[in-house]
Amino acid sequence: MADQKTLAEPTGDAPYRRMMRPMEGRLLGGVAQGLATQLSLDPVVIRLMFVLLSVVDGVGMVAYAVLWMITPRQPHEGQPPQRDWSQLAAFSAIGVALFAFGWLTGASQGGIGMLPFAVGGIGALILWQQADPERRKSWVRGATSSIRKNRVRTLLGVALVVVGAVGFLYAQGELAQARPGLLFTVVVVGGLAVIAAPWLAGLWKELQLERRERIRQEERAEVAAMVHDSVLHTLTLIQRVAHDPREVSRLARSQERELRNWLYQPAQDADATVAAAVRRIAAEEEDAHGVPIEVVCVGDIALDPAGKLAAMLKASRQAMVNAAKYSESPSISVYAEVEGEEVTIFVKDRGKGFDLDAVPLDRMGIRESIIGRMERHGGAARIRTSVGDGTEVMLTMKVEKA
Amino acid sequence: MTRVLIVDDHRLFRSGVRAELGDSIEVVGEAEDVETAVQAIAAHQPDVVLLDVHMPGGGGQEVLRRVLGSGSQVRFLALSVSDAAEDVIGVIRGGARGYVTKNISGKELTDAIRRVAEGDAVFSPRLAGFVLDAFASSEAPSIDPELDSLTQREREVLRLIARGYAYKEIAKELFISVKTVETHVSSVLRKLQLSNRHELSRWATARRLV
Numbered sequence: 371m372a373d374q375k376t377l378a379e380p381t382g383d384a385p386y387r388r389m390m391r392p393m394e395g396r397l398l399g400g401v402a403q404g405l406a407t408q409l410s411l412d413p414v415v416i417r418l419m420f421v422l423l424s425v426v427d428g429v430g431m432v433a434y435a436v437l438w439m440i441t442p443r444q445p446h447e448g449q450p451p452q453r454d455w456s457q458l459a460a461f462s463a464i465g466v467a468l469f470a471f472g473w474l475t476g477a478s479q480g481g482i483g484m485l486p487f488a489v490g491g492i493g494a495l496i497l498w499q500q501a502d503p504e505r506r507k508s509w510v511r512g513a514t515s516s517i518r519k520n521r522v523r524t525l526l527g528v529a530l531v532v533v534g535a536v537g538f539l540y541a542q543g544e545l546a547q548a549r550p551g552l553l554f555t556v557v558v559v560g561g562l563a564v565i566a567a568p569w570l571a572g573l574w575k576e577l578q579l580e581r582r583e584r585i586r587q588e589e590r591a592e593v594a595a596m597v598h599d600s601v602l603h604t605l606t607l608i609q610r611v612a613h614d615p616r617e618v619s620r621l622a623r624s625q626e627r628e629l630r631n632w633l634y635q636p637a638q639d640a641d642a643t644v645a646a647a648v649r650r651i652a653a654e655e656e657d658a659h660g661v662p663i664e665v666v667c668v669g670d671i672a673l674d675p676a677g678k679l680a681a682m683l684k685a686s687r688q689a690m691v692n693a694a695k696y697s698e699s700p701s702i703s704v705y706a707e708v709e710g711e712e713v714t715i716f717v718k719d720r721g722k723g724f725d726l727d728a729v730p731l732d733r734m735g736i737r738e739s740i741i742g743r744m745e746r747h748g749g750a751a752r753i754r755t756s757v758g759d760g761t762e763v764m765l766t767m768k769v770e771k772a
Numbered sequence: 773m774t775r776v777l778i779v780d781d782h783r784l785f786r787s788g789v790r791a792e793l794g795d796s797i798e799v800v801g802e803a804e805d806v807e808t809a810v811q812a813i814a815a816h817q818p819d820v821v822l823l824d825v826h827m828p829g830g831g832g833q834e835v836l837r838r839v840l841g842s843g844s845q846v847r848f849l850a851l852s853v854s855d856a857a858e859d860v861i862g863v864i865r866g867g868a869r870g871y872v873t874k875n876i877s878g879k880e881l882t883d884a885i886r887r888v889a890e891g892d893a894v895f896s897p898r899l900a901g902f903v904l905d906a907f908a909s910s911e912a913p914s915i916d917p918e919l920d921s922l923t924q925r926e927r928e929v930l931r932l933i934a935r936g937y938a939y940k941e942i943a944k945e946l947f948i949s950v951k952t953v954e955t956h957v958s959s960v961l962r963k964l965q966l967s968n969r970h971e972l973s974r975w976a977t978a979r980r981l982v
Contacts, residue, residue, distance in 0.1 A: 718935055
């Protein structure tokens with residue numbers, strides 16, 4: 371076609387590009403060409419659109435006239451160039467032919483029925499003219515690029531729309547037969563869907579992207595909250611108690627543990643399994659006594675309803691308390707292992723140890739809370755200690771697996 | 773005198789470690805990311821590299837891959853704040869001869885460096901726990917029985933490490949020499965590095981997600 375060169379290349383990057391009617395290459399008033407430049411489309415498409423619309427009660431002509439009036443002429447220096455009369459003749463011929471066709475078939479008698487389309491179309495055009503240039507650019511870029519990428523799809527879509535439209539006009543003439551009308555409507559909708567599919571897909575993708583971004587932001591907010599609520603808080607506390615090294619290290623430890631759990635441990639219900647419960651008890655005793663307790667767990671098992679494991683956990687807590695309070699050990703090691711139906715917990719310190727036989731009978735800590743409690747529930751407790759060599763409490767319990 | 777290179781992206785931590793290490797250890801250099809680490813190792817040829825797990829440019833595993841991949845015999849001791857099983861198992865399988873966490877005391881760290889320099893392995897209680905856990909869940913039949921399972925003795929040694937026993941205490945407990953304890957640990961390390969049990973890696977990743 372003759373106007374290929376004018377396709378889609380807007381001159382310059384004017385921040386707010388208004389629609390103009392150029393003198394160069396105009397056929398009538400330059401409206402179609404101006405509109406084409408504005409829409410980054412081929413002017414031929416626009417011209418055909420006007421011609422087609424004119425067949426329907428002359429809507430195209432009205433639209434053309436309106437646009438001619440509201441659009442300023444592009445300044446042009448020197449003699450106004452000649453119009454390409456041959457092209458104008460060709461478009462006129464198409465228009466006349468269509469008009470004749472419409473008149474013969476009675477399609478243009480659609481009358482008032484076609485009015486909404488015309489009003490809608492003109493509304494859309496005005497909206498387009500008023501739209502924010504940035505947004506307009508992105509619309510056009512999306513549309514033109516997808517048209518370029520999918521020539522076949524676009525052609526198919528356009529063909530379907532044309533067939534549908536012609537069929538619609540045809541069916542309008544024979545109002546009695548509503549069925550073909552519906553059929554052609556379906557065809558039109560189908561064609562539009564084919565054309566719009568890539569655009570809709572793009573829109574969907576953009577939505578997904580936005581959703582992901584939002585999730586990421588929420589995660590970031592959670593991290594920020596964590597850092598703010600606990601880490602910053604602890605740092606402030608540490609500065610306040612800077613004179614007390616024991617308290618400082620206790621605060622640092624507890625904050626470290628909290629952060630570690632948050633980073634590396636799956637969210638566990640501390641009242642559901644042995645490993646989680648041991649970790650929680652160790653954390654609580656560490657906080658209460660300011661002695662680091664290292665916990666290592668191998669395997670895991672759900673707490674039994676009979677309460678055997680709950681009793682065992684209480685005994686292990688007592689062992690940790692004893693180690694923290696009396697051993698003077700710098701740290702305590704806790705190891706919990708679940709092997710099949712057997713649960714074993716070791717609590718070891720490197721403190722001063724004691725003479726087991728010399729423990730008076732009324733010292734409830736070891737005899738009652740640890741040994742007695744384990745035996746009452748069918749388990750066993752063994753204590754290895756000697757003066758100066760630290761203490762290790764070993765608890766074993768057999769449970770039936772649910 | 774053991775010559776050590778410290779690789780860590782936190783300057784504060786590097787100087788802290790430097791200050792803590794005993795007189796028997798000479799720090800020959802520092803590096804703060806994968807690129808400078810690879811260069812410094814080639815330039816200084818240290819006995820032991822203290823390697824941070826998380827670093828810009830691919831982390832400790834990338835350093836291991838590039839240095840050990842080029843045929844170097846340098847020994848690595850991984851030093852990290854991370855408790856994640858995938859990190860621990862990852863660097864060990866990448867070729868590190870031990871894994872200790874950053875809250876280790878200066879004396880223990882000096883000990884661990886000496887042990888690694890002598891060609892032994894260093895297992896923290898947590899690493900021992902991870903290994904026991906990983907080798908315990910053996911539902912799939914093993915491909916290589918020698919590599920894919922631990923011996924009774926190795927299991928005992930690991931369990932004692934997990935309970936907080938020092939090598940000397942383990943030796944006393946099991947009536948064996950410290951050297952034998954070290955041999956068992958090294959053998960576990962070899963299995964951990966060479967075993968093809970795909971569960972091992974899968975286990976490490978699953979630990980994080982369960």
